[in-house]
Amino acid sequence: MQRASTTFQTMSTPFPIDLLSPIFKDIRSYDDLAHVSLTCKPANVEAERFLYREWPPVTAYDDPENFAEVMERHANFVASVMNNERRAAQVKSYMPPCLKPNDAEHWELVQEVLPRLTNLKSLRLNHISREIEFNILEGVKAQLETFHLTWTLATHQLEEILYPFLSEQKKLRRLYIQGHLKTPLPADACPELEYLSGSASAINAILPGRTKIKYLVWPAYETDKARRTPNFVETNAAVIKQLEWLSFGRAESNLRDDLLLFLPKLFSLKTLVLRHLGSDDVSVCCFRLILSGG
Helix, strand or coil: CCCCCEEEEECEEEEHHHHCCHHHHHCHHHHHHHHHHCHHHHHHHHHHHHHCEEECCCCCCCHHHHHHHHHHHHHHHHHHHHHCCHHHCCCCCCCCCCCCCHHHHHHHHHHHHHHHHHCCCEEEEEEECCCCCCCCCCCCCCCCCCCEEEEEECCCCCHHHHHHHHCCCCCCCCEEECCCCCCCCCCCCCCCCCCEECHHHHHHHHHCCCCCCCEEEEECCCCHHHHHHCCHHHCCCHCCCCCEEEEECCCCCCHHHHHHHHHHHCCCCCCEEECCCCCHHHHHHHHHHCCCCC
């Protein structure tokens, strides 16, 4: 996108606007940057590159003590983007507030603004529930690099909404899905996927056949065992042997046997993160990993 001007008018001498970009970048206060953007049109264009680059801004994360203000600020952001194509094009990262299922008006704002964010690279949607009667992802045109979805209630609608969207995401590299998936993701979806995290059923549905995945966060919950496909490790051996980074374990510590199934397949592993396993389990697993040549 061509900038409106290459100079910034000071007292009497034109000043190259490019020299102001590092200054704008280092202004940590969202309100201060907004004030700077009002000084003149060239400064406005340049400052808005940082004002609208991500939502929420780094200085305006959700405040649970002031939920009404958070909702108001989000509504103002949506209104600003909807009324200005240039601003919409600046948005690279979007995480709407953690809305409740009955906040239908705000969820409608999210659905309304998403198709306008055509240059979006990162999208995070939390606490989507089946009480929302519309497809929150319908009309999204952006080619994402990172997508994070938390779907709080088990429902058959998740595949119906999620799979058509993911099938269009040809540049997606990082994916987190917390929700119950019953059917496999189509093989041609997300061809560039490198990082996968989420619930056991989501990993069951997404991991098979995607040998470009190098980073896996395995949700090693005892309660998820029943949701895993039989012979999970053998079925996904071709993918597991390509992993360079594996994070294993989150809850119970009695999971050593599960991890030992992984170890002989980890031919390319460079980093192993063991979470909430006992010291004896860690020692045995590391010894087994050495023996397996990892």
